[in-house]
Amino acid sequence: MTDLFAPGMTVRVKAGETPGHVRTPYYLRGQTGQVQRLLGTFPNPEDCAVHKSGLPAKRLYQVLFPVHAVFPGQAVAAADDTILADIYEHWLEPATVDAGETTAL
Amino acid sequence: MTTAHRHDRTHAHAATADHAPPGHEWEFLEIALRELLIEKRVLTAAAIQARIDAVEGATPIQGSRVVARAWVDPAYKARLLADGNAAVAELGYGFDGPKLVALENTPARHHMVVCTLCSCYPKPLLGLSPAWYKSREYRSRAVSEPRAVLAEFGTVLPEDVELRVVDSTADCRYLIIPLRPVGTEGWTETRLVDLVTRDSMIGVAPARTPQTDHGTDV
Known part of the structure:
Protein backbone atom coordinates (compact mmCIF):
# COMPACT_ATOMS: atom_id res chain seq x y z
CA MET A 1 0.00 0.00 0.00
CA THR A 2 1.53 3.29 -1.04
CA ASP A 3 1.02 6.31 1.13
CA LEU A 4 -0.79 9.17 -0.60
CA PHE A 5 -0.08 11.79 2.04
CA ALA A 6 3.11 11.70 4.10
CA PRO A 7 3.23 12.92 7.70
CA GLY A 8 3.87 16.67 7.75
CA MET A 9 2.19 17.26 4.40
CA THR A 10 -0.29 20.14 4.24
CA VAL A 11 -3.67 19.00 2.96
CA ARG A 12 -7.07 20.52 2.44
CA VAL A 13 -10.35 18.82 3.26
CA LYS A 14 -12.60 18.88 0.23
CA ALA A 15 -15.54 21.20 0.48
CA GLY A 16 -19.05 20.52 -0.61
CA GLU A 17 -21.76 18.11 0.26
CA THR A 18 -22.52 14.54 -0.50
CA PRO A 19 -25.58 12.71 0.74
CA GLY A 20 -25.46 9.76 3.09
CA HIS A 21 -23.35 8.55 5.98
CA VAL A 22 -20.27 10.77 5.76
CA ARG A 23 -17.59 10.80 8.48
CA THR A 24 -16.13 14.19 7.52
CA PRO A 25 -17.55 16.89 9.80
CA TYR A 26 -18.96 19.99 8.10
CA TYR A 27 -16.85 22.33 10.23
CA LEU A 28 -13.65 20.91 8.72
CA ARG A 29 -14.69 20.96 5.07
CA GLY A 30 -12.52 23.36 3.07
CA GLN A 31 -10.07 23.63 5.98
CA THR A 32 -6.32 23.21 5.67
CA GLY A 33 -4.45 20.91 8.03
CA GLN A 34 -1.29 18.90 8.47
CA VAL A 35 -1.11 15.12 8.15
CA GLN A 36 0.06 13.51 11.38
CA ARG A 37 -0.02 9.86 10.45
CA LEU A 38 -1.72 7.14 8.47
CA LEU A 39 -4.02 5.20 10.79
CA GLY A 40 -4.58 2.29 8.40
CA THR A 41 -7.23 1.33 5.90
CA PHE A 42 -10.88 0.72 6.63
CA PRO A 43 -13.92 -0.17 4.50
CA ASN A 44 -15.43 3.07 3.21
CA PRO A 45 -18.18 3.91 5.74
CA GLU A 46 -20.14 5.80 3.09
CA ASP A 47 -20.55 2.53 1.14
CA CYS A 48 -20.98 0.30 4.20
CA ALA A 49 -23.94 2.43 5.27
CA VAL A 50 -25.82 1.42 2.13
CA HIS A 51 -25.01 -2.30 2.49
CA LYS A 52 -22.05 -2.33 0.12
CA SER A 53 -18.71 -3.94 0.99
CA GLY A 54 -16.89 -0.63 1.33
CA LEU A 55 -14.04 -2.18 -0.64
CA PRO A 56 -11.45 -1.32 -1.71
CA ALA A 57 -10.66 -0.05 1.79
CA LYS A 58 -9.80 3.63 2.14
CA ARG A 59 -6.77 5.10 3.85
CA LEU A 60 -7.61 6.99 7.04
CA TYR A 61 -5.40 9.87 8.14
CA GLN A 62 -5.00 11.82 11.35
CA VAL A 63 -5.01 15.47 10.34
CA LEU A 64 -4.20 18.40 12.63
CA PHE A 65 -5.98 21.77 12.32
CA PRO A 66 -5.40 25.01 14.25
CA VAL A 67 -8.50 25.89 16.31
CA HIS A 68 -8.11 29.60 15.60
CA ALA A 69 -8.24 29.02 11.83
CA VAL A 70 -11.26 26.73 11.93
CA PHE A 71 -13.24 28.94 14.32
CA PRO A 72 -11.91 32.47 13.73
CA GLY A 73 -13.18 35.02 16.21
CA GLN A 74 -15.22 32.71 18.37
CA ALA A 75 -12.49 30.43 19.72
CA VAL A 76 -11.59 30.99 23.34
CA ALA A 77 -8.27 29.27 22.84
CA ALA A 78 -4.58 29.93 23.07
CA ALA A 79 -2.89 30.51 19.73
CA ASP A 80 -1.61 26.98 19.25
CA ASP A 81 -4.61 24.95 20.33
CA THR A 82 -5.42 22.29 17.76
CA ILE A 83 -8.07 19.87 16.54
CA LEU A 84 -6.99 16.36 15.56
CA ALA A 85 -9.50 14.57 13.31
CA ASP A 86 -9.58 11.35 11.32
CA ILE A 87 -10.24 12.04 7.64
CA TYR A 88 -10.53 9.52 4.79
CA GLU A 89 -8.23 9.83 1.78
CA HIS A 90 -11.00 10.66 -0.68
CA TRP A 91 -11.85 13.77 1.33
CA LEU A 92 -8.27 15.10 1.21
CA GLU A 93 -6.24 16.85 -1.46
CA PRO A 94 -2.79 18.45 -1.45
CA ALA A 95 -3.10 22.04 -0.25
CA THR A 96 -1.10 23.27 -3.25
CA VAL A 97 -4.45 23.55 -5.05
CA ASP A 98 -5.75 27.11 -4.81
CA ALA A 99 -8.55 27.40 -2.26
CA GLY A 100 -10.84 28.80 -4.95
CA GLU A 101 -10.39 25.63 -6.99
CA THR A 102 -11.16 23.24 -4.14
CA THR A 103 -12.34 20.04 -5.67
CA ALA A 104 -15.97 19.28 -5.23
CA LEU A 105 -16.88 15.69 -4.53
CA MET B 1 -47.77 23.89 45.79
CA THR B 2 -49.86 23.82 42.67
CA THR B 3 -46.89 24.72 40.51
CA ALA B 4 -44.76 21.88 41.83
CA HIS B 5 -47.61 19.47 41.34
CA ARG B 6 -48.02 20.54 37.72
CA HIS B 7 -44.30 20.19 37.22
CA ASP B 8 -44.39 16.60 38.46
CA ARG B 9 -47.32 15.78 36.23
CA THR B 10 -45.45 17.07 33.19
CA HIS B 11 -42.57 14.72 33.90
CA ALA B 12 -44.92 11.80 34.46
CA HIS B 13 -46.41 12.38 31.02
CA ALA B 14 -43.00 12.59 29.37
CA ALA B 15 -41.94 9.31 30.98
CA THR B 16 -45.11 7.63 29.73
CA ALA B 17 -44.43 8.84 26.19
CA ASP B 18 -40.89 7.38 26.32
CA HIS B 19 -42.32 3.96 27.03
CA ALA B 20 -44.93 4.05 24.31
CA PRO B 21 -45.40 0.88 22.27
CA PRO B 22 -42.95 0.48 19.34
CA GLY B 23 -43.91 2.54 16.35
CA HIS B 24 -40.90 2.44 14.09
CA GLU B 25 -40.22 -0.39 11.69
CA TRP B 26 -36.75 -0.97 13.18
CA GLU B 27 -38.29 -1.59 16.57
CA PHE B 28 -40.66 -4.17 15.13
CA LEU B 29 -37.73 -5.76 13.30
CA GLU B 30 -35.74 -6.01 16.55
CA ILE B 31 -38.64 -7.62 18.40
CA ALA B 32 -39.31 -10.08 15.56
CA LEU B 33 -35.64 -11.05 15.28
CA ARG B 34 -35.22 -11.44 19.04
CA GLU B 35 -38.35 -13.59 19.37
CA LEU B 36 -37.30 -15.78 16.45
CA LEU B 37 -33.80 -16.30 17.87
CA ILE B 38 -35.32 -17.36 21.18
CA GLU B 39 -37.95 -19.56 19.52
CA LYS B 40 -35.28 -21.28 17.38
CA ARG B 41 -33.15 -21.76 20.53
CA VAL B 42 -30.24 -19.75 19.11
CA LEU B 43 -30.37 -17.47 22.13
CA THR B 44 -32.24 -17.44 25.40
CA ALA B 45 -34.03 -14.46 26.91
CA ALA B 46 -31.72 -14.82 29.90
CA ALA B 47 -28.62 -14.64 27.68
CA ILE B 48 -29.91 -11.47 26.03
CA GLN B 49 -30.70 -9.91 29.40
CA ALA B 50 -27.26 -10.89 30.72
CA ARG B 51 -25.65 -9.14 27.76
CA ILE B 52 -27.75 -6.00 28.34
CA ASP B 53 -26.77 -6.05 32.02
CA ALA B 54 -23.10 -6.44 31.11
CA VAL B 55 -23.19 -3.48 28.71
CA GLU B 56 -25.14 -1.25 31.07
CA GLY B 57 -23.11 -2.30 34.09
CA ALA B 58 -19.68 -1.83 32.55
CA THR B 59 -17.47 0.65 34.37
CA PRO B 60 -14.26 2.43 33.31
Missing part, protein backbone atom coordinates in the same frame (compact mmCIF):
# COMPACT_ATOMS: atom_id res chain seq x y z
CA ILE B 61 -12.18 0.04 35.43
CA GLN B 62 -10.51 -1.68 32.49
CA GLY B 63 -9.39 1.68 31.11
CA SER B 64 -8.08 2.65 34.56
CA ARG B 65 -6.04 -0.55 34.76
CA VAL B 66 -4.57 0.04 31.29
CA VAL B 67 -3.50 3.58 32.26
CA ALA B 68 -2.05 2.49 35.61
CA ARG B 69 0.01 -0.18 33.85
CA ALA B 70 1.25 2.42 31.36
CA TRP B 71 2.26 4.70 34.26
CA VAL B 72 4.40 2.08 35.96
CA ASP B 73 5.75 0.24 32.91
CA PRO B 74 7.37 2.45 30.21
CA ALA B 75 7.75 -0.50 27.84
CA TYR B 76 4.02 -1.24 28.16
CA LYS B 77 3.21 2.43 27.54
CA ALA B 78 5.29 2.35 24.36
CA ARG B 79 3.37 -0.71 23.15
CA LEU B 80 0.05 0.95 24.07
CA LEU B 81 0.93 4.07 22.07
CA ALA B 82 2.08 1.96 19.12
CA ASP B 83 -0.85 -0.48 18.99
CA GLY B 84 -3.72 0.07 21.42
CA ASN B 85 -5.69 -3.04 20.51
CA ALA B 86 -2.72 -5.37 21.03
CA ALA B 87 -1.68 -3.68 24.27
CA VAL B 88 -5.09 -3.96 25.95
CA ALA B 89 -5.32 -7.57 24.77
CA GLU B 90 -2.16 -8.22 26.81
CA LEU B 91 -4.25 -7.42 29.90
CA GLY B 92 -7.00 -9.72 28.68
CA TYR B 93 -9.30 -6.98 27.41
CA GLY B 94 -11.01 -7.38 24.05
CA PHE B 95 -11.25 -4.39 21.76
CA ASP B 96 -12.61 -5.73 18.50
CA GLY B 97 -13.62 -3.70 15.50
CA PRO B 98 -12.43 -0.13 15.76
CA LYS B 99 -8.76 0.72 16.05
CA LEU B 100 -7.82 1.81 19.57
CA VAL B 101 -5.48 4.80 19.66
CA ALA B 102 -3.94 5.90 22.95
CA LEU B 103 -2.64 9.45 23.26
CA GLU B 104 -0.46 10.62 26.10
CA ASN B 105 -0.86 13.90 27.92
CA THR B 106 2.43 15.66 28.63
CA PRO B 107 3.32 18.83 30.55
CA ALA B 108 3.22 20.62 27.17
CA ARG B 109 0.13 19.04 25.60
CA HIS B 110 -3.33 18.10 26.89
CA HIS B 111 -5.76 15.96 24.87
CA MET B 112 -9.55 16.07 25.10
CA VAL B 113 -11.79 13.66 23.16
CA VAL B 114 -15.10 14.40 21.48
CA CYS B 115 -17.13 12.82 18.70
CA THR B 116 -18.76 15.75 16.94
CA LEU B 117 -20.62 13.50 14.48
CA CYS B 118 -22.30 11.12 16.92
CA SER B 119 -20.93 9.67 20.16
CA CYS B 120 -18.03 7.31 19.35
CA TYR B 121 -16.47 6.17 22.61
CA PRO B 122 -14.14 3.32 23.70
CA LYS B 123 -16.97 1.39 25.39
CA PRO B 124 -15.08 -1.89 25.92
CA LEU B 125 -12.64 -0.01 28.17
CA LEU B 126 -14.75 2.80 29.64
CA GLY B 127 -18.29 1.40 29.69
CA LEU B 128 -21.22 3.46 28.42
CA SER B 129 -20.47 7.10 27.76
CA PRO B 130 -21.80 9.77 30.13
CA ALA B 131 -24.91 11.69 29.01
CA TRP B 132 -23.00 14.95 28.57
CA TYR B 133 -20.59 13.29 26.12
CA LYS B 134 -23.54 12.64 23.80
CA SER B 135 -25.09 16.10 24.23
CA ARG B 136 -25.22 18.46 21.28
CA GLU B 137 -23.70 21.18 23.43
CA TYR B 138 -20.54 19.24 24.32
CA ARG B 139 -20.18 17.89 20.79
CA SER B 140 -20.24 21.36 19.25
CA ARG B 141 -18.52 23.49 21.88
CA ALA B 142 -15.66 21.03 22.50
CA VAL B 143 -14.19 22.05 19.14
CA SER B 144 -15.31 25.68 18.90
CA GLU B 145 -14.41 26.81 22.44
CA PRO B 146 -12.55 23.92 24.07
CA ARG B 147 -10.92 25.88 26.89
CA ALA B 148 -14.26 27.25 28.02
CA VAL B 149 -15.69 23.72 28.07
CA LEU B 150 -12.70 22.42 30.03
CA ALA B 151 -13.09 25.24 32.54
CA GLU B 152 -16.70 24.17 33.11
CA PHE B 153 -15.30 20.78 34.15
CA GLY B 154 -13.04 22.64 36.56
CA THR B 155 -9.98 22.13 34.39
CA VAL B 156 -8.14 25.37 33.77
CA LEU B 157 -5.22 24.77 31.45
CA PRO B 158 -2.18 27.08 31.55
CA GLU B 159 -1.90 29.21 28.39
CA ASP B 160 1.44 27.64 27.47
CA VAL B 161 -0.03 24.13 27.36
CA GLU B 162 -1.33 23.12 23.93
CA LEU B 163 -4.88 21.86 24.04
CA ARG B 164 -5.41 19.23 21.37
CA VAL B 165 -9.07 18.36 20.80
CA VAL B 166 -9.39 14.90 19.30
CA ASP B 167 -12.48 14.52 17.13
CA SER B 168 -13.24 10.81 16.96
CA THR B 169 -14.79 11.08 13.50
CA ALA B 170 -14.19 7.68 11.96
CA ASP B 171 -12.96 4.15 12.70
CA CYS B 172 -10.73 4.91 15.68
CA ARG B 173 -11.53 5.15 19.37
CA TYR B 174 -9.33 7.27 21.59
CA LEU B 175 -8.01 6.62 25.09
CA ILE B 176 -6.15 9.41 26.84
CA ILE B 177 -3.29 8.60 29.20
CA PRO B 178 -3.50 11.41 31.76
CA LEU B 179 -0.43 12.80 33.49
CA ARG B 180 0.58 10.71 36.47
CA PRO B 181 -0.11 12.87 39.54
CA VAL B 182 2.87 14.19 41.46
CA GLY B 183 3.29 12.63 44.86
CA THR B 184 2.56 9.10 43.61
CA GLU B 185 6.18 8.03 43.22
CA GLY B 186 6.59 4.52 44.49
CA TRP B 187 2.86 3.78 44.46
CA THR B 188 1.83 0.30 43.40
CA GLU B 189 -0.05 -0.19 40.14
CA THR B 190 -3.12 -1.36 42.08
CA ARG B 191 -3.16 1.79 44.17
CA LEU B 192 -2.73 4.01 41.10
CA VAL B 193 -5.79 2.49 39.42
CA ASP B 194 -8.06 4.40 41.82
CA LEU B 195 -6.67 7.72 40.61
CA VAL B 196 -7.57 7.11 36.96
CA THR B 197 -11.07 8.48 36.52
CA ARG B 198 -13.32 8.16 33.50
CA ASP B 199 -13.13 11.92 32.90
CA SER B 200 -9.32 11.84 32.95
CA MET B 201 -9.35 9.21 30.18
CA ILE B 202 -11.71 11.40 28.09
CA GLY B 203 -9.43 14.32 28.85
CA VAL B 204 -11.86 16.74 30.48
CA ALA B 205 -10.13 16.46 33.86
CA PRO B 206 -6.76 15.46 35.27
CA ALA B 207 -6.33 12.21 37.19
CA ARG B 208 -7.13 12.39 40.89
CA THR B 209 -4.30 13.68 43.01
CA PRO B 210 -3.35 11.89 46.23
CA GLN B 211 -4.88 14.81 48.17
CA THR B 212 -8.28 14.37 46.53
CA ASP B 213 -8.08 10.58 46.52
CA HIS B 214 -10.59 9.43 49.08
CA GLY B 215 -9.61 5.80 48.66
CA THR B 216 -8.89 3.58 51.62
CA ASP B 217 -5.25 2.92 50.87
CA VAL B 218 -3.86 6.04 52.59
